[in-house]
Amino acid sequence: MSPVSYPDALRSLLTAVSPVGKETVCIGDALHRITAERVLAPQPLPNSRRSAVDGFALADVTRRQWRVAGSRAAGELATDPLAEEDALAVMTGGGVPDNAKAVVRVEESHQLGDSLCLADGVVANGNINELGHELMPGYSLLDAGCRMDAIRHSTLCYAGVSDLCVYRPLRVGVMLSGGELLTPGTPPRPGSSYECHRALLQPTLEQLGCQCTFAGPVADDPQRIHDTVEQLAEHHDLIVTSGGVSMGKYDFVRPLLKQQEFELVVDRTKIKPGSPLLAAKRGEQLFVAMPGYPAAFLINLFLYLVPVIKRLAGWQRYAPLWQHEVLNAPLRGRVGRSDMIRIQKRAEKVAPLADQLTSHYCGFAQAEGLAWLDETRSHATAGESVAVCWFDALVNDGGQ
Numbered sequence: 001m002s003p004v005s006y007p008d009a010l011r012s013l014l015t016a017v018s019p020v021g022k023e024t025v026c027i028g029d030a031l032h033r034i035t036a037e038r039v040l041a042p043q044p045l046p047n048s049r050r051s052a053v054d055g056f057a058l059a060d061v062t063r064r065q066w067r068v069a070g071s072r073a074a075g076e077l078a079t080d081p082l083a084e085e086d087a088l089a090v091m092t093g094g095g096v097p098d099n100a101k102a103v104v105r106v107e108e109s110h111q112l113g114d115s116l117c118l119a120d121g122v123v124a125n126g127n128i129n130e131l132g133h134e135l136m137p138g139y140s141l142l143d144a145g146c147r148m149d150a151i152r153h154s155t156l157c158y159a160g161v162s163d164l165c166v167y168r169p170l171r172v173g174v175m176l177s178g179g180e181l182l183t184p185g186t187p188p189r190p191g192s193s194y195e196c197h198r199a200l201l202q203p204t205l206e207q208l209g210c211q212c213t214f215a216g217p218v219a220d221d222p223q224r225i226h227d228t229v230e231q232l233a234e235h236h237d238l239i240v241t242s243g244g245v246s247m248g249k250y251d252f253v254r255p256l257l258k259q260q261e262f263e264l265v266v267d268r269t270k271i272k273p274g275s276p277l278l279a280a281k282r283g284e285q286l287f288v289a290m291p292g293y294p295a296a297f298l299i300n301l302f303l304y305l306v307p308v309i310k311r312l313a314g315w316q317r318y319a320p321l322w323q324h325e326v327l328n329a330p331l332r333g334r335v336g337r338s339d340m341i342r343i344q345k346r347a348e349k350v351a352p353l354a355d356q357l358t359s360h361y362c363g364f365a366q367a368e369g370l371a372w373l374d375e376t377r378s379h380a381t382a383g384e385s386v387a388v389c390w391f392d393a394l395v396n397d398g399g400q
């Protein structure tokens with residue numbers, strides 16, 4: 001298999017997988033889950049005729065004076081008809097009789113004992129929320145494939161949804177490889193590098209609603225790498241590895257996934273940085289071997305892994321959203337490969353960061369997204385427009 005373009009590689013990965021199974025959960029457990037079916041309103045909203053303000057319900061709005069007869073707090077129904085000469089004191093959310101024409105606000109009326117009249121110039125009108133005015137049973141609240149964020153969760157709670165069908169959480173097993181890797185926070189050792197993929201991957205996977213297990217860093221030993229990958233494969237839908245996919249003498253992940261039992265999905269893609277990506281299927285399981293260089297890893301995470309995870313987890317919009325933005329400085333790339341360039345947003349334009357080396361990573365602390373100089377272009381000039389993907393949009397629903 002030869003290296004393929006970014007769009008072809010993404011297409012191959014996305015068509016190689018389909019969403020995991022579904023389950024029903026109660027509303028209290030639905031936060032962060034992905035809806036597997038359209039969610040419908042179970043009841044009308046509001047579910048009774050009620051007042052929109054603190055005031056007085058009136059049946060005859062042509063009168064100038066009424067007798068205050070009773071009151072209704074929020075949640076109390078008003079089932080009896082209101083006499084024409086009567087006013088019913090109602091709190092916001094309190095029941096309004098079927099024959100009431102309007103509710104007049106407390107501050108637009110005068111009450112003396114049980115006698116009520118309107119303030120000068122006030123006309124009693126409106127202020128009643130009719131039964132089902134916001135929605136009726138069967139109204140669509142949320143499409144399938146949407147992530148239940150706090151706003152959506154609160155709307156379904158409000159609408160009275162008690163349980164719903166969601167995709168089961170995607171189980172992702174991650175193996176980090178590299179005997180030279182140190183745990184962050186431990187003393188430095190010349191020759192070593194601090195392990196940084198977990199710090200990026202774990203919160204990203206959790207934000208996507210995945211259950212994840214991390215193994216390693218595993219020393220560069222073929223048997224240990226094989227055993228770790230097989231252990232993860234026992235309990236996970238997706239197995240992700242980092243490192244060991246280039247051509248070095250310790251790159252043991254590549255030969256592992258090139259064995260006969262695996263069906264290759266992608267073997268190197270024409271992007272820079274991050275070309276050595278390798279993905280293979282075994283049955284329903286997908287194995288994605290990511291390059292270990294941190295810059296290459298991050299770019300593969302956002303360009304390939306996040307879309308694949310969204311697709312597997314049931315998201316409706318899973319492909320990255322590329323937008324056209326104007327450059328404030330030139331970009332350099334190479335014809336025949338897609339250059340993925342670290343950028344910032346400056347005054348509504350896109351500014352490339354000075355340092356774009358694959359072996360350098362710390363500039364990502366300033367980067368807000370990637371610009372994509374596609375395979376047909378060797379450069380782009382200031383003022384030209386390029387495709388841009390913002391990191392923020394990648395991990396929420398802002399996909400295509």
Ligand SMILES: Nc1nc2c(c(=O)[nH]1)N[C@H]1C(S)=C(S)[C@@H](COP(=O)(O)OP(=O)(O)OC[C@H]3O[C@@H](n4cnc5c(N)ncnc54)[C@H](O)[C@@H]3O)O[C@H]1N2
Binds near residue numbers: 181197247
């Ligand atoms: N002869 C060739 N050499 C290389 C090629 C090639 O085609 N021919 N490809 C280069 C490209 S492109 C990339 S990208 C890297 C990918 O290398 P690997 O995926 O095999 O990664 P490693 O060799 O394991 O590590 C590379 C580098 O990154 C550091 N690393 C790895 N994991 C982590 C981690 N979790 N946290 C921090 N740093 C990590 C590792 O220490 C190495 O320094 O290969 C090129 N070489």
Ligand code: MOO
Binds near residue numbers: 272274275293358359
């Ligand atoms: O493709 Mo690699 O990530 O250039 O160095």
